[in-house]
Amino acid sequence: MVSPMLFIIAPLSAAFIMILFNSRVIALGLSLLVPIGLAWLGLSWLPYTLGAAQPILVASIPAPLGIPLSIDALGAGMAILVAVSAALVVLYSSSYMKKGHHEVRYYTVVMILLTSAFGLVLTRDIFNLFVFFEILCISSYILVSWEQDGAALEASFKYMVLGSIGSTFLLVSIALVYRVAGSLAMADVATALATAPRGYVAFAAVTFLFGVGVEAAIFPVNTWLPDAHSSAPSSISAILSGFVIELALVVAFRVLNTAFAAVDTLPLVRVVAIAGVIVGEMAAFGQKDLKRMLAYSSISQIGIMLFAFSLGTQAGAQAGLQHLLMHAGAKSALFLIAGYFIVRTGSRLIADYAGLGHRMPVSAALFGFAALSLVGAPPLLGFFTKFQVLSAAGAAGGFTAWLGVAVILFGTVLETVYLFRVLRVLFAPAASGSPARADMDWPALAAVALFTALVVFGALLLPTLSQMIGPMADGLASLL
Amino acid sequence: MRKLTGLLLMGGFVLYLVSLVPGLFNATTPTALDSVGAAIIEDSRTTSGSANVVTAIVVQYRGLDTLGEVTVLFVSALGVAILASGFRDDVFRSMFADDDGGFILQYGGRLLMPFIVLVGVYIVAHGHLSPGGGFPGGVLIATAVFILILTGQSARMPHRLLSILEGAAGLGFIGLGALGFLGSELSFLTNTLPKGEYLTLLSAGFIPFIYAMVGIKVASELTTVVSVLTEAPGHESGKEEGRS
Amino acid sequence: MISTAQILYITSFALIVIGLYAVLSQRNLIRVVIGLNIADVGINLLLVTIGYVEGGRVPIFAAGQSAGTMVDPVPQALVLTAIVIGFGVTALMLTLVMRIYAHHGTVDASRLRGLKW
Numbered sequence: 001m002v003s004p005m006l007f008i009i010a011p012l013s014a015a016f017i018m019i020l021f022n023s024r025v026i027a028l029g030l031s032l033l034v035p036i037g038l039a040w041l042g043l044s045w046l047p048y049t050l051g052a053a054q055p056i057l058v059a060s061i062p063a064p065l066g067i068p069l070s071i072d073a074l075g076a077g078m079a080i081l082v083a084v085s086a087a088l089v090v091l092y093s094s095s096y097m098k099k100g101h102h103e104v105r106y107y108t109v110v111m112i113l114l115t116s117a118f119g120l121v122l123t124r125d126i127f128n129l130f131v132f133f134e135i136l137c138i139s140s141y142i143l144v145s146w147e148q149d150g151a152a153l154e155a156s157f158k159y160m161v162l163g164s165i166g167s168t169f170l171l172v173s174i175a176l177v178y179r180v181a182g183s184l185a186m187a188d189v190a191t192a193l194a195t196a197p198r199g200y201v202a203f204a205a206v207t208f209l210f211g212v213g214v215e216a217a218i219f220p221v222n223t224w225l226p227d228a229h230s231s232a233p234s235s236i237s238a239i240l241s242g243f244v245i246e247l248a249l250v251v252a253f254r255v256l257n258t259a260f261a262a263v264d265t266l267p268l269v270r271v272v273a274i275a276g277v278i279v280g281e282m283a284a285f286g287q288k289d290l291k292r293m294l295a296y297s298s299i300s301q302i303g304i305m306l307f308a309f310s311l312g313t314q315a316g317a318q319a320g321l322q323h324l325l326m327h328a329g330a331k332s333a334l335f336l337i338a339g340y341f342i343v344r345t346g347s348r349l350i351a352d353y354a355g356l357g358h359r360m361p362v363s364a365a366l367f368g369f370a371a372l373s374l375v376g377a378p379p380l381l382g383f384f385t386k387f388q389v390l391s392a393a394g395a396a397g398g399f400t401a402w403l404g405v406a407v408i409l410f411g412t413v414l415e416t417v418y419l420f421r422v423l424r425v426l427f428a429p430a431a432s433g434s435p436a437r438a439d440m441d442w443p444a445l446a447a448v449a450l451f452t453a454l455v456v457f458g459a460l461l462l463p464t465l466s467q468m469i470g471p472m473a474d475g476l477a478s479l480l
Numbered sequence: 481m482r483k484l485t486g487l488l489l490m491g492g493f494v495l496y497l498v499s500l501v502p503g504l505f506n507a508t509t510p511t512a513l514d515s516v517g518a519a520i521i522e523d524s525r526t527t528s529g530s531a532n533v534v535t536a537i538v539v540q541y542r543g544l545d546t547l548g549e550v551t552v553l554f555v556s557a558l559g560v561a562i563l564a565s566g567f568r569d570d571v572f573r574s575m576f577a578d579d580d581g582g583f584i585l586q587y588g589g590r591l592l593m594p595f596i597v598l599v600g601v602y603i604v605a606h607g608h609l610s611p612g613g614g615f616p617g618g619v620l621i622a623t624a625v626f627i628l629i630l631t632g633q634s635a636r637m638p639h640r641l642l643s644i645l646e647g648a649a650g651l652g653f654i655g656l657g658a659l660g661f662l663g664s665e666l667s668f669l670t671n672t673l674p675k676g677e678y679l680t681l682l683s684a685g686f687i688p689f690i691y692a693m694v695g696i697k698v699a700s701e702l703t704t705v706v707s708v709l710t711e712a713p714g715h716e717s718g719k720e721e722g723r724s
Numbered sequence: 725m726i727s728t729a730q731i732l733y734i735t736s737f738a739l740i741v742i743g744l745y746a747v748l749s750q751r752n753l754i755r756v757v758i759g760l761n762i763a764d765v766g767i768n769l770l771l772v773t774i775g776y777v778e779g780g781r782v783p784i785f786a787a788g789q790s791a792g793t794m795v796d797p798v799p800q801a802l803v804l805t806a807i808v809i810g811f812g813v814t815a816l817m818l819t820l821v822m823r824i825y826a827h828h829g830t831v832d833a834s835r836l837r838g839l840k841w
Contacts, residue, residue: 138556
C-alpha cells in the first residue's frame with residue numbers, strides 16, 4: 001500500500017517543482033497527473049477505511065507527543081471528491097485561463113490549495129488543523145484576487161479581513177482548549193473537555209465555530225462569499241464553491257461534533273443553518289449578475305447540508321453528505337459554464353445572455369441539467385438528495401427540524417423561479433439573426449460534461465453510493 | 481454605524497470573557513507542568529537528540545506544522561509577487577528615496593552585509609543548541625539584502641535564482657522528511673539520521689539539515705517579498721529619471 | 725493579590741479585543757491591518773502565558789545543568805508557527821492595500837464600494 005501521507009507530500013512537491021522549472025508544460029502536466037493519481041490513491045484506500053479508520057504515523061511519534069493523522073471513510077471519500085474535482089477544473093483551466101501570464105503560478109497556488117484540503121481531512125490535531133486552514137485561506141485569497149481588477153482586489157481584501165478575524169478566534173479557541181487539555185490531539189481534547197467547566201467549554205466551542213465558520217461560509221460570517229466567489233476566475237469559483245466550503249464545513253462540523261462534544265452545539269448550528277438557507281435564497285433571488293446569484297445559492301446549499309448534519313442522526317448525516325456530492329457536481333458545472341458565458345458575451349449580467357442558448361447549445365443544455373438538479377427536479381440526483389434531507393428532518397422531528405423543512409421547501413420555490421428565469425433568457429429567441437455557434441473549447445466541455453454526468457446519472461448510482469456514504473456519515477461523529 | 485457595531489460585538493465578547501473569569505484566571509500559576517510538554521521534555525533527548533526542546537518540537541514532534549508553516553510563507557511570497565507584478569502606474573514612485581543614500585551609507589551597508597549573513601548562518605546552524613534556528617536565522621540573512629535596498633543600491637534581484645532556491649529548499653525539506661519512509665516504520669518526517677554526540681554542533685540527526693532548508697527558504701522568500709515591492713515599475717522608472 | 729500570569733492573561737485579552745475593535749471600527753485599510761496585527765500579538769501572548777510555569781526556565785538543556793523546572797515548550801513552538809503565519813498574511817494584505825490604493829487612489833473603506841462589512 002502507498003502511504004496516505006502522499007496526499008500531502010505529492011501536491012506540495014508538485015508545487016515546488018513547478019516553481020523550480022517554471023515551465024507551462026510541466027506545471028499543467030503535474031497538476032493534471034497529481035490529482036488523478038491521488039484520486040486513484042483515495043479509491044485504493046477506500047475499501048480499507050470502510051471497516052475502520054486507519055491511523056497514519058507521522059515522524060514515528062504517536063499522539064499525543066506527535067501529530068496524529070488518520071484516514072477514515074469520510075476522509076477517503078472527501079479526498080476522492082477533491083482530487084476528481086481538481087483534475088476536472090485543471091482540465092477546464094487549460095483552455096480557460098489566459099496563456100502565459102502567471103500561468104505556472106496559478107497552477108502552483110492550486111496545488112498548495114489541494115495540499116491543505118487533503119491535510120484538513122487527514123489531520124486529527126487541532127493546531128495542525130489551524131495550520132492547514134490558514135494555507136487553505138491564504139491560497140484562496142490569492143486566487144480570488146487573480147483578475148486584479150478593482151472588484152477582485154476589494155473582494156480579496158474583505159475575504160482576508162474576515163478570514164483573519166476567523167483565524168484569530170480559532171487560535172483563541174485552541175489556546176483555551178490547550179490550557180485545560182494539555183494536549184492538542186482531538187481525542188485528548190474530547191476527554192479533557194468532558195470534565196471541564198461548561199461555560200468555559202461552551203465559550204471555546206462557540207469561538208471555534210465562529211473561527212472555522214468564516215471559511216465554511218456559515219450564516220452570520222459569510223458576507224465575503226458573494227464578492228469573493230463572483231470576482232474570482234470561474235475555474236476558481238468552481239473550486240471554492242465546489243469543494244472548499246463543503247470541505248471546511250465537514251471538517252468544522254466533525255471537530256465540533258467530536259472534540260467539543262461536551263457541549264451540545266447542535267441546536268445553535270441548526271438555527272444558523274436555517275438562517276443561511278433563507279438568507280441565501282432571498283439574496284440570490286434579487287441578483288442580476290449570474291455568478292453572484294450562484295454564489296448566494298451556495299450559501300443556501302451550505303445551509304441545507306449543515307441543517308442535515310445538525311439533525312444529529314445517521315440518516316441526516318448521510319443525506320447531508322449525498323447533498324454535498326450533488327452540490328459539488330452541479331455548482332462546479334454551473335460556475336464553469338458561467339465562465340464561458342462571460343468569455344463569449346463579455347458580460348456578467350443575465351440580461352445580456354438573451355438567445356445565448358442558440359450560440360452555445362451544448363453548454364446551455366448542460367447548464368439546464370445542472371440547474372434542474374440543484375433545484376431538485378425529479379429524475380436528477382438533486383431530487384433524491386434533497387428529498388432525503390427532508391425525510392431525515394421529518395424523522396428527527398421537533399420544532400426546528402420542521403421549521404427547517406418549511407424553509408427548505410420555500411427556498412426551493414425561490415430557487416426554481418430564479419434559475420428558470422436564467423433558462424428562459426438563455427433559450428429566448430436570438431435578437432439579431434443567428435451568430436455562429438461557439439460552444440466551449442473541448443477540454444472545458446469535457447470537464448463540464450463529466451460534472452453534469454454526475455448529477456444526471458448519479459441517481460442510478462445512488463444505491464451503490466449510499467452503501468459507501470453510510471460509513472462516511474459515521475465519520476462525522478467519530479474521532480478515529 | 482461601523483463603530484457602533486464594533487463596540488457592540490466587542491462588548492459582548494468582553495462581557496462573556498468576564499463571566500468566565502473564575503474559570504479562566506484561576507488564582508495560582510501552575511508550579512509544575514501537567515501537559516504533553518512535560519512528556520516531550522522527558523523524551524526529547526533520546527528521540528531527537530536536540531538540546532533545545534522547542535526546536536525538537538518544531539522540527540520533529542510537530543514537523544508537519546512546520547512544513548505547513550513553510551508552505552504558508554511560500555504561498556504568501558508567491559501572492560505578493562503576483563500582486564506586485566500588476567503595478568502599472570507610478571503612485572509609489574516617491575515611496576523610496578530617489579537619492580542613493582550617499583557614500584558612507586552605501587559602503588557601510590556593503591561592509592556590514594557579510595557579517596550579517598555570517599550571524600544568520602550561525603543562528604541557523606545552532607538552532608538545536610541555542611535559541612534560534614531556521615526562521616530567525618533566515619530573517620537575519622534577508623536583512624542583509626534589506627540593508628542594500630535601504631541604502632539605495634538595490635540592483636535588480638535575481639528573481640529566477642530566488643525562486644529556484646525556494647523550490648529546491650522546499651523539495652529538500654520534503655526529501656529529508658521522506659528519508660523516514662526508508663526506516664522500518666514507514667513514517668514521514670522520521671529522524672533517521674545518526675543523532676551524534678549530545679550538545680555538539682553535529683548532533684540531533686536531521687534537525688540542523690531541515691533548519692538549513694528552512695533558513696534558505698525563509699531568506700529567499702523574504703528577499704522576494706521585499707524586492708518585488710520595492711522594484712514595482714513605478715519605483716524603477718522613478719529612479720532612472722532621478723539619475724539622468 | 726494578582727499574579728504575573730493573571731496580568732498577562734488580562735493583557736493578552738485586552739490586546740485581542742483592542743485589535744478586533746480596531747478592525748471593525750477603522751475605515752483606513754492600513755489601520756485595519758494594524759488592528760489584526762495587534763490581535764495577533766495578543767494571541768501570541770496568550771499562548772506563551774498558557775505555557776508559563778512559576779519559576780520555570782527556558783526549555784533548553786545545557787551542559788552541566790540539571791533539568792529543573794522548565795516552562796511548557798509546546799506553546800512556544802505554536803507561537804513560532806503563529807508568528808510566521810501572521811507575517812505571511814500581513815505581507816499579502818499590505819500588498820493588496822497598495823494595489824487598492826494604486827487602483828482607486830484611496831484606502832478609505834467608506835469610499836470603496838466593495839468594502840462594506
